[in-house]
Structure formats: C-alpha cells, structure tokens
Amino acid sequence: xxxxxxxxxxxxxxxxxxxxxxxxxxxxxxxxxxxxxxxxxxxxxxxxxxxxxxxxxxxxxxxxxxxxxxxxxxxxxxxxxxxxxxxxxxxxxxxxxxxxxxxxxxxxxxxxxxxxxxxxxxxxxxxxxxxxxxxxxxxxxxxxxxxxxxxxxxxxxxxxxxxxxxxxxxxxxxxxxxxxxxxxxxxxxxxxxxxxxxxxxxxxxxxxxxxxxxxxxxxxxxxxxxxxxxxxxxxxxxxxxxxxxxxxxxxxxxxxxxxxx
Amino acid sequence: xxxxxxxxxxxxxxxxxxxxxxxxxxxxxxxxxxxxxxxxxxxxxxxxxxxxxxxxxxxxxxxxxxxxxxxxxxxxxxxxxxxxxxxxxxxxxxxxxxxxxxxxxxxxxxxxxxxxxxxxxxxxxxxxxxxxxxxxxxxxxxxxxxxxxxxxxxxxxxxxxxxxxxxxxxxxxxxxxxxxxxxxxxxxxxxxxxxxxxxxxxxxxxxxxxxxxxxxxxxxxxxxxxxxxxxxxxxxxxxxxxxxxxxxxxxxxxxxxxxxxxxxxxxxxxxxxxxxx
Amino acid sequence: xxxxxxxxxxxxxxxxxxxxxxxxxxxxxxxxxxxxxxxxxxxxxxxxxxxxxxxxxxxxxxxxxxxxxxxxxxxxxxxxxxxxxxxxxxxxxxxxxxxxxxxxxxxxxxxxxxxxxxxxxxxxxxxxxxxxxxxxxxxxxxxxxxxxxxxxxxxxxxxxxxxxxxxxxxxxxxxxxxxxxxxxxxxxxxxxxxxxxxxxxxxxxxxxxxxxxxxxxxxxxxxxxxxxxxxxxxxxxxxxxxxxxxxxxxxxxxxxxxxxxxxxxxxxxxxxxxxxxxxxxxxxxxxxxxxxxxxxxxxxxxxxxxxxxxxxxxxxxxxxxxxxxxxxxxxxxxxxxxxxxxxxxxxxxxxxxxxxxxxxxxxxxxxxxxxxx
Numbered sequence: 001x002x003x004x005x006x007x008x009x010x011x012x013x014x015x016x017x018x019x020x021x022x023x024x025x026x027x028x029x030x031x032x033x034x035x036x037x038x039x040x041x042x043x044x045x046x047x048x049x050x051x052x053x054x055x056x057x058x059x060x061x062x063x064x065x066x067x068x069x070x071x072x073x074x075x076x077x078x079x080x081x082x083x084x085x086x087x088x089x090x091x092x093x094x095x096x097x098x099x100x101x102x103x104x105x106x107x108x109x110x111x112x113x114x115x116x117x118x119x120x121x122x123x124x125x126x127x128x129x130x131x132x133x134x135x136x137x138x139x140x141x142x143x144x145x146x147x148x149x150x151x152x153x154x155x156x157x158x159x160x161x162x163x164x165x166x167x168x169x170x171x172x173x174x175x176x177x178x179x180x181x182x183x184x185x186x187x188x189x190x191x192x193x194x195x196x197x198x199x200x201x202x203x204x205x206x207x208x209x210x211x212x213x214x215x216x217x218x219x220x221x222x223x224x225x226x227x228x229x230x231x232x233x234x235x236x237x238x239x240x241x242x243x244x245x246x247x248x249x250x251x252x253x254x255x256x257x258x259x260x261x
Numbered sequence: 262x263x264x265x266x267x268x269x270x271x272x273x274x275x276x277x278x279x280x281x282x283x284x285x286x287x288x289x290x291x292x293x294x295x296x297x298x299x300x301x302x303x304x305x306x307x308x309x310x311x312x313x314x315x316x317x318x319x320x321x322x323x324x325x326x327x328x329x330x331x332x333x334x335x336x337x338x339x340x341x342x343x344x345x346x347x348x349x350x351x352x353x354x355x356x357x358x359x360x361x362x363x364x365x366x367x368x369x370x371x372x373x374x375x376x377x378x379x380x381x382x383x384x385x386x387x388x389x390x391x392x393x394x395x396x397x398x399x400x401x402x403x404x405x406x407x408x409x410x411x412x413x414x415x416x417x418x419x420x421x422x423x424x425x426x427x428x429x430x431x432x433x434x435x436x437x438x439x440x441x442x443x444x445x446x447x448x449x450x451x452x453x454x455x456x457x458x459x460x461x462x463x464x465x466x467x468x469x470x471x472x473x474x475x476x477x478x479x480x481x482x483x484x485x486x487x488x489x490x491x492x493x494x495x496x497x498x499x500x501x502x503x504x505x506x507x508x509x510x511x512x513x514x515x516x517x518x519x520x521x522x523x524x525x526x527x528x529x530x531x532x533x534x535x536x537x538x
Numbered sequence: 539x540x541x542x543x544x545x546x547x548x549x550x551x552x553x554x555x556x557x558x559x560x561x562x563x564x565x566x567x568x569x570x571x572x573x574x575x576x577x578x579x580x581x582x583x584x585x586x587x588x589x590x591x592x593x594x595x596x597x598x599x600x601x602x603x604x605x606x607x608x609x610x611x612x613x614x615x616x617x618x619x620x621x622x623x624x625x626x627x628x629x630x631x632x633x634x635x636x637x638x639x640x641x642x643x644x645x646x647x648x649x650x651x652x653x654x655x656x657x658x659x660x661x662x663x664x665x666x667x668x669x670x671x672x673x674x675x676x677x678x679x680x681x682x683x684x685x686x687x688x689x690x691x692x693x694x695x696x697x698x699x700x701x702x703x704x705x706x707x708x709x710x711x712x713x714x715x716x717x718x719x720x721x722x723x724x725x726x727x728x729x730x731x732x733x734x735x736x737x738x739x740x741x742x743x744x745x746x747x748x749x750x751x752x753x754x755x756x757x758x759x760x761x762x763x764x765x766x767x768x769x770x771x772x773x774x775x776x777x778x779x780x781x782x783x784x785x786x787x788x789x790x791x792x793x794x795x796x797x798x799x800x801x802x803x804x805x806x807x808x809x810x811x812x813x814x815x816x817x818x819x820x821x822x823x824x825x826x827x828x829x830x831x832x833x834x835x836x837x838x839x840x841x842x843x844x845x846x847x848x849x850x851x852x853x854x855x856x857x858x859x860x861x862x863x864x865x866x867x868x869x870x871x872x873x874x875x876x877x878x879x880x881x882x883x884x885x886x887x888x889x890x891x892x893x894x895x896x897x898x899x900x901x902x903x904x905x906x907x908x909x910x911x
Contacts, residue, residue, distance in 0.1 A: 010346045017343055020414070021365050024376030027386065028368065031379065038782050039379050058616075084278035087271045099275075102282050105290070108522050110475035112492055113511050116499060117289030120508075124292060129634050140285040143278065172270050203371060203478065208499075211634040212590045213615030221371045225482060226595060226620055228778045229375060237372050244367040317910035383721075383769070383784045400721055403770050485770025486727050487763070489910040501902055502627040 309509025
C-alpha cells in the first residue's frame with residue numbers, strides 16, 4: 001500500500017517536471033496553428049502559417065544558413081580536431097597539457113566574452129563581418145567538442161599495432177586509415193554531431209560576429225522578438241522539433257531491434 | 262629515421278590547430294585584455310576595470326549574482342530528487358533521458374524562452390487560467406521571478422544530468438551493505454549516497470551558475486528591460502561602442518568564471534582522458 | 539562553461555553511437571547532410587547581394603522589395619535595426635557595409651559630422667520631385683544643403699492609449715507618471731525618446747545639454763519606474779501589446795497609430811500638449827557603400843508615387859511623398875490628423891539635434907541609471 005503510494009508520488013513528481021519542461025513547447029506548437037497573427041489572441045485553428053512558411057524566403061534562407069554553417073563548421077572542426085588529437089596523443093605531457101588547456105577556453109568561457117573577443121579581432125583586422133566570420137567563429141568553438149570526443153577514444157587505441165604497421169612499411173596515412181581510424185571512428189562521429197548541435201543552437205557568438213544579410217535562425221528570432229515573432233517561425237520550429245523527435249524514435253527503435261538480434 | 266619521420270608527421274598534424282588556436286582563441290582574448298586596460302588614446306588605465314565600481318554596474322553585478330544563485334539553488338532542489346527517482350526506477354536510461362531532457366533543446370532556446378512570455382503575460386495563458394477558476398490574475402512577467410524561472414527552465418537539464426550520472430554509478434551493494442549494518446534509509450542517504458554524489462552536485466552547480474550569471478537574453482525577453490543584469494550591461498556597452506568599459510567589465514566577469522572553473526576542476530576527476538563511453 | 543554538455547548530456551547520448559547503432563546514426567547524419575546541402579543549393583546561401591539595405595524594424599512592405607528585385611534583377615539583402623543608437627556603431631566601426639540606411643534626423647547630422655555619408659547623386663533620383671518641398675526644407679536642419687538624404691517618413695512621438703482602460707481623454711505626458719496605471723504603461727527603450735519625453739514634460743527643450751535639467755529628467759524617470767507604473771521598456775512591441783490589450787498606455791511613433799487602430803478600435807493616439815518630438819527618417823548612403831548606384835536606384839524607386847503609396851498603406855507612417863498622398867483612396871486616412879497633422883499640433887514639437895559626444899555620453903549614463911534602477 002505504502003509502496004504503491006510512494007511509487008505514485010514518484011511518477012507524479014516526474015510528471016510535474018515533464019509539464020514544466022514541455023509547457024513552452026506545447027505553447028509554441030499550439031501557436032503555430034493559431035490563425036491570428038497576435039500571440040495574445042486565439043483566432044481559430046489553421047494551417048496558414050505552414051503554407052506561408054515556404055513562401056517566406058527570409059526564414060528559409062536563415063534555416064539554410066543555419067544548416068550550412070552548422071554542417072561546414074562541424075566538418076572543418078572534426079578534421080582539424082581529429083588531426084590535433086592524433087598529434088597530441090603522441091606529444092610529451094607539457095605541450096599536451098598546454099594545448100588542451102588553451103583548447104578548452106572557448107568551452108569554459110562565457111559565450112558573451114568569446115563572441116566579443118572574436119568580434120574585436122575581426123574588426124581590428126578590417127575583416128568585414130558576414131558569413132565567413134560567423135563560420136570561423138563556429139569552427140573555433142566547435143573544435144574543443146571534437147577534441148573532447150576523440151581524445152578518450154584515442155587513448156584506448158593500442159599504440160603498438162600502429163607502430164607495427166609502420167615497421168612493416170605502411171605509410172603514416174595508410175596506417176592511420178587502417179589501424180587508428182576504425183577504432184576512433186565513433187568518437188569522431190559523435191564529435192561531429194555534437195559540434196553540429198552546438199553550432200545549431202548558438203545565438204550569442206553568432207550575434208556578435210554576424211554581418212548584414214547573414215542571419216541564422218537564432219539571430220533571426222532574436223531580431224523578431226523585439227518587433228513581434230512571425231507565426232511562420234512557430235511553424236518552422238514545430239516542424240524541426242517533430243523531425244528530430246521522429247529521427248530519435250527511429251534511431252532508438254532500429255538500434256533496439258539490432259540489439260535484440 | 263622512423264622517429265624523425267614520425268615527429269615531422271606529428272608537427273604537420275598539430276600545426277593547423279595550433280595556428281587556429283593562436284589566431285582565434287589567444288589573440289582575441291588579448292584584445293579584450295588590451296581594451297579592458299587602456300583608454301581611448303591607448304594609454305594604460307584601470308578605468309575600464311573601475312567601471313564595476315559605478316553604482317549602476319555594481320548593482321547589476323550583485324543582482325546577477327543573486328538571481329543566478331537563487332536559480333542554482335532551485336535547480337538543485339528540483340534536480341536532486343528527480344535524479345534519485347530516475348535512478349530508483351531503473352528505466353532504460355538512454356532513450357528515456359534523451360527523450361525527456363534533450364528533446365526540448367532541439368527547439369531553439371530563444372523560442373522556448375519566448376514561449377514563457379506567452380504563458381506569463383498579463384493576458385497570457387496562466388492568467389487566463391487563473392481568472393477562469395476565479396482567482397485574481399498575477400503579475401508574473403517582467404519581474405525578477407520571471408527571470409529566475411527562465412534560468413531554471415533553461416539550465417535545469419545541466420543540473421539533473423550530472424547528478425544522475427554520478428548516482429547511477431553508485432554500486433547498489435554499497436547501499437545494501439549499509440542497510441545490513443543497520444543504517445536506516447535516511448542514514449544511508451546522508452552517509453553514503455550524498456557524499457558519493459557530491460562531484461555531480463558540484464559540477465551541476467557550476468554548470469548552472471556560470472551561464473545564468475552571464476546571460477543577457479533571458480533577462481531581455483522575460484524582464485521587459487526593466488531588470489539590468491551584468492550581461493545586459495556588457496552587451497549595451499558594446500552596442501554604444503564603449504569597448505574599453507565593456508572589456509573591463511568582461512574581465513571582471515571572467516574572474517567569477519575562473520573561480521567557478523577552479524572549484525569545478527577540484528572535484529572533477531574525470532576531466533580529461535577517461536573514456537566516457 | 540560548456541563542458542557540462544559533454545559530460546552530462548553526452549554521456550547518455552553516447553549510447554546512441556555504439557558500433558551497433560552506427561548504421562542508423564550514419565543514415566541519420568547522411569539524411570541531414572543531404573537535406574542541408576539541398577536547402578543551401580535552393581537558396582544559394584552565403585551569396586553576395588547587389589544591394590544591402592539597413593532599415594528600422596517593420597518599416598517597409600516586403601513586397602516592395604520583391605517588386606524592386608523583379609524590376610531591376612538586383613538581389614537585395616534587407617536588415618533591420620531597433621534604434622539609431624544600435625545602428626550607428628555598426629556603420630561607424632566599418633564592421634559591416636550597408637549600401638543604403640534609414641536613420642533619423644539627429645543621427646544623420648551626426649553621421650555627416652563624422653564624415654560617414656556619401657553625397658547622393660540626384661541625377662539618379664529624378665523622383666525626388668515627388669517629395670514635398672516643405673520636407674526638404676525641414677531636412678535642412680540636419681542636412682543643410684540637402685546633399686546627403688532623401689526623406690522617407692516623418693511623424694511625431696505621442697501616447698497611444700486604450701479608451702476602455704483609462705479615465706477620460708488624455709492630452710498630457712502627466713499620465714505616464716500617474717500611479718493609478720500600475721504596471722500598465724509601456725515606455726520606449728530608446729535613450730533620446732525616453733529622456734525627451736521627461737524633458738518635455740518638465741518644460742525643457744529635448745535638446746538640452748544642461749546637466750541639472752537632464753538629472754531632473756533622470757530623477758523623474760527613476761521615480762516613474764519605482765512607482766511601478768512601467769510594465770516594460772520596449773520598442774516595436776508596444777504595437778502588439780497595445781493591440782492585445784496588455785497595457786493601457788504606450789509611448790509610440792505616430793505612424794503606428796493608424797495600424798493599431800485598424801486592429802483594435804479602442805486605441806487612440808495623441809500628441810501631448812506639452813509638445814513632443816517631430817522627426818524625419820531619411821535614406822542616406824554611407825561612404826563605404828559598395829553599390830552606390832544600386833542604392834540610388836533603390837531610393838529613386840521608393841520615391842515613385844505608386845511604390846510610396848503601397849508602402850504607406852502597409853507601414854502607415856506619414857509619407858513626405860506628396861504625389862503618393864494624393865493617391866490615397868481612403869478619405870479618412872488622407873485627411874487623418876494623425877497621419878498628416880496640421881501645424882497647430884506641431885507647434886510645441888522639436889526635432890532632435892545631435893548634441894556631441896560628451897552630451898551623448900551623459901545621456902547614455904543617465905539612461906543606464908534609469909534602466910539599472
């Protein structure tokens with residue numbers, strides 16, 4: 001009896017937190033179906049914002065900017081980061097600690113400071129703020145995530161196999177590809193996905209390093225906050241949210257199946 | 262010969278990142294240091310740093326510290342029981358936690374915060390509900406409480422997950438042994454679970470505290486610009502081109518971040534090198 | 539700050555990346571990539587534009603831009619700012635290059651002083667003849683030779699109030715300091731506008747540099763905030779909040795009055811009897827513009843009567859384009875005292891002047907003290 005009560009209380013608490021976490025999301029989803037333009041008035045159920053979304057070139061271009069910046073920066077960061085990891089793994093302790101220390105700065109520092117410092121750099125170099133400056137900034141804060149994902153995997157790899165390959169006449173590249181890469185690949189991949197996510201979600205650093213004509217979803221939303229969000233934005237985020245939800249469910253389902261087999 | 266080739270290869274691999282770090286991490290920070298310690302004519306001065314003694318800025322800093330501390334405490338109070346419950350339910354942790362905590366993060370954080378505006382507004386969802394059941398409408402939006410709510414909402418996962426991760430690693434046998442030796446539930450918690458989960462709690466605290474301290478977006482959206490936090494001050498300084506005072510204030514802010522980082526690293530044994538999966 | 543992400547969120551997530559699941563994760567990543575690349579091909583991102591426009595938020599009918607793009611074949615990048623003070627540093631620091639910008643009077647004066655603006659070649663703007671002579675005349679206050687600017691919109695700053703939520707008609711700034719409107723007043727989050735209102739109410743010039751007068755204005759605004767009447771300091775949000783009945787009184791630019799009344803008939807706009815600010819926003823071309831000729835083409839396009847009319851109907855800000863004024867079909871609007879006020883309303887109104895760096899810093903400092911209170 002008591003045990004049942006405790007169990008119920010536990011689920012009740014989880015439910016409360018769940019409501020807290022999802023209330024705003026439900027709100028956004030509901031708003032995306034609101035026929036009225038105003039957030040304050042319910043004007044009936046409608047799909048008009050979904051139709052309008054694909055007509056709105058500004059939002060579509062912000063979305064594509066966001067994805068392209070996320071993809072490119074994650075790719076470059078993965079490349080540079082993985083190379084650096086392989087090198088660091090063979091370094092002496094002091095240079096390695098130093099490198100790791102500097103590498104962690106963008107992760108540990110406040111976003112606002114990182115963003116401003118990069119902005120100051122670009123302006124001092126008369127580098128005009130725009131797509132490229134945002135991309136460079138994103139690569140910068142993405143590399144540490146790749147390093148942190150790849151490094152532990154690399155430590156687990158067996159160094160003597162690699163050296164044996166070299167002794168047997170394999171080139172560095174060949175040995176890397178055949179011996180090291182397969183082992184660290186999950187780390188590289190998760191580093192890439194992590195970098196992709198971080199880039200997707202960033203607002204503050206983009207805010208300080210962006211220029212005219214370049215908006216990501218975050219900066220677009222921020223500028224709309226002040227003058228009233230366009231309902232198309234709710235429609236877009238509902239779609240994004242649903243696609244991630246579906247993707248996660250599929251990944252989980254499929255992996256459960258493979259696990260059972 | 263092999264060694265020589267190896268070193269060369271190594272240098273080749275490390276060079277891009279070393280250059281990258283120098284250009285985009287180290288040099289930019291020196292810019293902040295430079296602007297923070299000089300005036301418009303390039304003379305060395307402490308006036309940038311001294312901006313923090315300006316009563317308005319000082320008030321903003323104290324308020325930020327206060328709000329972020331309160332949010333951190335609330336996060337801890339909400340998260341610890343939750344982590345304990347999640348542990349006791351022994352679910353398929355991966356999919357459950359991914360679903361419950363990570364999914365909201367895929368909706369843009371500005372939009373999620375903005376949704377709270379809709380919920381808390383004067384004629385918003387909550388107040389409509391309150392008046393609907395015959396209660397007086399509450400003044401919710403544009404108050405410090407709304408900002409705290411925004412912080413708790415956005416940073417709660419960062420408190421739950423580290424605590425949960427530490428808790429699930431605690432061996433059940435240790436707990437059982439304590440019980441066998443006559444400890445009651447409360448004693449077991451106090452003597453076994455709590456001390457063992459402390460690293461998770463500490464990292465959770467710093468993880469919530471630092472972003473809450475430096476935010477300017479949450480206060481902007483949920484505070485109606487009536488409440489000035491240190492992040493807002495810095496953002497505005499750069500907005501009106503006061504790079505010197507803005508950088509000076511950033512340097513002051515970094516002191517607090519450094520303190521949190523230091524505290525965290527003390528408790529953080531798996532900082533670098535251990536495999537996380 | 540973000541190591542938490544690795545160690546917390548990522549530990550549970552990493553379960554997804556085990557070798558068993560690799561195929562599905564790879565499929566997901568590949569799908570995302572294809573999606574992203576497809577989209578980028580569709581919209582050609584990171585591309586170069588032929589014209590970079592920098593305008594106030596909600597200050598142009600987006601169809602107007604599409605028509606311009608269609609007619610000229612030029613690709614337009616359109617960015618917005620919230621206040622003159624936000625816009626200025628971006629242009630001044632040379633960090634970004636816009637081709638055509640729409641600042642207000644006093645800011646144009648400052649930009650001319652700071653040598654940031656290029657002289658407009660009026661040979662490329664024959665449609666300037668549609669602009670009323672009186673507006674070019676008043677532009678001389680900030681652009682003495684009419685060399686740098688082409689008027690776009692003009693108006694006043696006043697009070698928008700909800701008739702059902704206030705007692706009797708309003709005609710004075712004093713309501714903004716009336717304690718019966720607890721948490722019901724929306725103020726402008728813009729330094730000159732906010733300080734200007736307080737100065738006008740106190741009977742001073744809104745261009746004063748007298749420190750005592752400014753401090754009095756600051757004290758008034760601080761007292762206003764402390765008394766709890768201010769619901770929020772906002773800019774463009776005044777409009778939505780007033781339409782949604784979320785506040786009784788808001789400080790707003792005259793151009794929003796017609797639009798908001800259309801959406802919510804309880805709203806009324808008034809220029810207080812103590813006087814206010816009368817302003818002109820004009821198009822200028824910065825010195826560092828890369829596409830000056832396209833910018834002139836754009837300005838000329840906006841001065842075309844049919845385009846100015848279309849724009850006016852969307853943004854409802856008073857247009858100095860006399861030819862467009864005559865085209866307005868709705869008689870109520872053509873004769874509206876809000877859209878086109880007669881001179882008696884403007885008697886006590888002043889135009890903002892640029893007051894120099896020192897006064898600017900003083901204004902900013904005092905305004906910060908209000909916000910930080």
